[in-house]
Every structure is written in structure tokens, then in C-alpha cells.
Amino acid sequence: MSGPMDALSHEEILRAGHLACPGCGVTPAYRWALKVLGRRTIVTAPACCFAVIDGAFPYSASSVPFLHAAFEAAPAYASGVRAALDVTGQHDVNVLVWAGDGGTFDIGLQSLSAAAERNEDMIYVCYDNEAYMNTGIQRSSATPRGAWTMTTPAKDGKREPKKHLGEIMAAHRIPYFATVSISHPEDFVRKLETAKSMRGFRLLHYFCPCPTGWKADSRHMAELGRLAVETGVFPLYEVFDGVRTVVNVAPAWTPMKEYLKLQGRFAQVTPPEVEAMEREARAEWARLERRARAEAEAEPAAAPR
């Protein structure tokens, strides 16, 4: 039996010699993404871990053109690249934005919103390691409630919940939004193929465990991805045109503590807080399921698959 991973190109566009930490969650995703998109792709990355991972001048680990962008402006840089490709007839070249959570949820949200509103023809992958890891683990609006970071050092960690990128992007009615995780490569590849087959603004939100910032063992990265999906912390779903939600993997409701105990950043979380996290995950899941069901009932014919 063969799956989407077997059909992947054997060509390695991410070469050896990149500068990622051992166990880093981002490199498998970048490798898979470029295997799907191929050499006729231009990458734009804002300031983020990957801006370092790709290599310092005069080296680059990517076998495709790579444009470094100002922190807050990668979607606008990419819009310029797209415009230039289009006016020079290079419509077949993919424009891929590769950005961290800081450059997506925080400082880059304005230019991201604008590029989404213009429905710019590009694929945006946000690799979300839930804090500013490149600068040494500071909180972002993608950091979950309860997590320790260097700027949320109090005993209860970050107090505010994670910003909901999926709802923000759905509100822009972009052609395609999907969540993906390091633990589900087949799902990742299928969704990237789906994105590749469409035009307009497409965004993949990638759950990207970080051994350094999460105080986790580098051998647990895929495991952490799986537990995030199973506990409902990071549900896997797709949203078409902002209005048709499809849930891909139902949580197994593995106890939250199984996910938390592998990460030093949650060491200070108390049992009542763990219960609160479970309630939050179930409530979010219920909202997601309700939305998917209501949308399917409203427009049954339009529901994909």
C-alpha cells in the first residue's frame, strides 16, 4: 500500500548543512513542503528561526530562491514577488511564505491580513513553535496559557490564551486554511497538495514543537505533535473559503497531563490548571465541530468530500 509520503519526490531541496537545533520541528515541514512544491518555487521568510536555519551569507540550505524579509512584512514582500512574476509571465512559479508565529500572529498580522484580503496568489506556512524562539524564548500571542517563557517567568506562566489564527484567517474568507502537525506527515502532504491545486491566498498553520523553547527532549517532537492532536490542544482541520470547515482527525482525548509532562515549560502548572486546560480544549473542539456541522447542513452540496 502506498500513501502520499511514498509519492513524494526524492529530490532534496533542503540540503544538508542547515543550522536548525537537533530535533527542531521546522525542518521536516520545510523539506516536505518543498518536495510537494518543487523547484519552481520562491521562498520568502521574515525574521524567524528559519532565517538563521537557512544559513548565513554566503550559504543557503535551500535549492530554491530565498528572500529574507523584514519581520513584519513577509506577506508584502511576497506580494511584490508575485506581482513581478505575473507581469513577467511566470505564473507557474509558486510563492511560498515561511514564517514563525511571531511574524504571523504578532508583528506581521497587519501585512498578513492585507495580503489575505487581496487574495494574493501565494502559499503561507506559519510554523508555530508558540514563542519567539530565535530571540531566546519570549512570549508571543501564539504562546498557550500556562506556558513558561523568558518574559512570562511568574509561577503561573502566560495568563492569556493563544490567539486563534484559524478564525482570523477564516474571517478573511481565503480559499484555503488548514492546520497541520509534525506528527501527521500524510495529512500535511495531502493538505499542501490541496493548497497547491488552488490559486489565491492559502495558509497552513503548522504545529512545530521546539526542543529548546519547550524544554523537551528532541526525541519527543513527533510524539508531542501527536499528543497535541489527541488531547485537542491542536485539532487538525481545514476551512475552504472561510465558510466550509472540515475536521480531519477527532481527538482521542488522551489525558492532558501526558502532553504537558514531556515539556519543562509547563512544569509549574497545577492539577486544577490542567483540568482547566482540558475543559478549554473540549470547549474549543465542541465549537469547531458545531461550526463544521452547521456549515455542512447549511450547504451540503458545497461540502468537499
Add this chain to the structure above:
Amino acid sequence: MTTTVPAPAASRTSILTGNQAAAWGAFLARTQVVSAYPITPQTTIIETLADLYQRATWPSRFVNVESEHSAMAVCIGASITGTRVFTATSAQGLALMHELLHWAAGSRLPIVMVDVNRAMAPGWSIWTDQNDSLSQRDTGWAQVYCSTAQDVLDHVVMAFRLAETTNVPVMVVEDAFVLSHTAEAVEVPAQEVVDNFLPPRTPSFKLDVEKPAAFGGLLGPDWYQEVRQDLHDSMLRIGGLLPKAYADWARLTGRAYDVVETWHMDDARVALVTSGTVSQTAQEVVESDWARREKVGLVQIRLFRPFPAARLREVLGGVEKVAVIDRNCSYGHHGIFFQELKSALYGLPDARRPKAYGYVMGLGGRDVSVESIEDVLRRTVSRPAPEPETTWLGAVLPPGAPVKACACGEEVTR
């Protein structure tokens, strides 16, 4: 001095504002990607461009963005992918772009931008002064200051050649309202004239899937300085290339320019130094009987970056006194043209170095009239030494009047 003689190629005279002239310049240059965000008083540039691009016969894209920051980001992305790009802004918008001005110059991208000189808030001002563009002095952009709508059109076209020859971005600057919104007769060159002057862009590097490369990555201490020195050296080359561009442009259009324009400087004892539209008013002042008796000459600085220091030393060496009008101020020091000029004149031998008198005036759109320029000259002629070096002129409020910038509903006594 701008001279209007019949152009050798077919062209037509239109009544255009500075902003319309700017848009025509960008359009005739066959710009492929335009990205901009509206701000008074730049808006009519992008409105005119949006209109002109309906008629573009070449593939082009107008990207309407959500901020000036993104406008410059789009320009960077489009320029590094090999196309000819243009944008325009003013004041707050230019300040918002600041980080990306460094990025554009550091990436060595031949982007051309028009800045409409508008005073910086607070309080909100839409009227002209030069602090917006001069605050961007050290970003690695060439800067040219225009004084007529014709200047603006011609310099936008010429800016593309300078930028694409050196890979240095160029900012063409015009005064708010007095130039941007004032209509005058402008010769619009025929498309073929511009095509003769400005061939399609052939980038020396670009994002290309056939030749992958990374741009803008981490640059360690063992590389950074050389890269910046190359930017500096390339910027300096513009000082030599602009006169050549002027000569070619004059041959095609009959209009001649110089990086530093002069009037009555052959026998001048006192030189008035100006930039922008003040230069037009000053031309009238230096023709007066009094000015001719006092042997007052006029020097208009057109090119600000690279700074034409050698040329200014040549023009001003041996003159007794220099009066500099600055529609800007580097707070805590002097007007910026004044301090730049002083630094250039320092290279002259003592006997030939003029005394330099600085005047800060015309901020926030306050009129710089014939009378106020005469005031500058009288003060310069009558004072044996420039003490103080800088004089603020033209204040309306009496000394001691409240000048705190807060609106409290009370009438300010003038």
C-alpha cells in the same frame, strides 16, 4: 538653470501639477509594478497613476496595500524579482517606511520613489517642509530636490536610469501644495523619447528559479562592512552619472539641468543657497536692483545625496558670505542643508572659505516670500559675523507667547 527650447522629438505641452508630472514620469518610464498607500498630499500621484495604468500597453500591476510600510515591501519584492517599480509617499508615510528604506538600499534595488515634502506631526500638518525626507538622509537613498513640475517629471525618468545603473534607490522630492498641487505648463516627452533614454531594466541579479540564490540573509562582521562600502561607492558614482544623464536628456528634450544651479555667481560677494521651490522665489529676489548692487548670487542645491561637495566648493570658494535657507531643522544643531554645506566648505583654504549664515524658516508650510528672502539677505549683509550661526525667521507669535502644542480651547494671542 532650466531652459525651455523646442524639443527635437515630438512632445506636447500640458498643464500639470507636480503630482501629475510625477505620475507621468513613472508612466513614461514604463514602470511594471506600482505599489502605494494614500496620504495627503501624495494622493493625486497614485490616483493619476491608477488612471494612466488603465492605458498601459505593457504587463503591469498596481498593488493597493494597507500601509506605506507594505508599499515599500511590495516594491522590494517586485524589484528583486527583476521588474521596474515605483512608489510615492509623504511625511508620516515616509517615516513609517524608514526601516524598509534601509532594506531597499541595502538590497541594492533600483526603486524610484517620489516624496512630497510635508511637515511631520504633531500637530498634524499637511503643509510643506523638508524634515520628512531629510530624516531619511542616512538610509542609502539618493535624493534630488525639485523646484518645478517639469523638474519632477524629468527627474523621475532620469532617476530610473541612475538607480538602475548603480543599484542605488532614488528619491525625487517635491514640496507639498506649492509644487505638488500647483499646475503649470509641462512638456510631456513622447514615449519614444523616454524609451531612447531609458531602455528596459536588465537586472544584474534577481530572484530566479533557474538560478537559485538567497538574498538578505545573516551577514557577519567579516562581510557587512564591505557590502556597505560598496553601497557608499555606488552612491558616489551618481555624482558623476547625473551630469551625463542631464546631457543626454538635454539632447533629447532641449531641457538642461545641473546638480547645482547658479544665478549671478560670477561676481557674487554674497551667495544665497536654497533648495526646492524656495529657489524659484529666490530667483526673483536676486534680480532686484538691491541684490544686483550688493552682488548677491543664488545657488540651488538640486542633488542632496550624494552631496555635491566639490561642486559647491568650486561655486562658493572666494565668496564672502553664504546665506542658507533651511525649510527644516536638525533640532539641537542647525538647518540640515546649512550643516551639510558648512562641512563641504571646511575643505576650502581659509582665505577662500565664506562665512556661513544659517536661516531656519518656512516650517509647516509657512510661506517663504520675496520679503522674507530679502530679510535673510539684509541680515546676512549687515552682520559682520554669523553670530548666532543659525537664525529662526518668520515667527508669527510674539516672544513669550504660549507655544505648547496643545489645543485647550483658549485663544492663542498673536
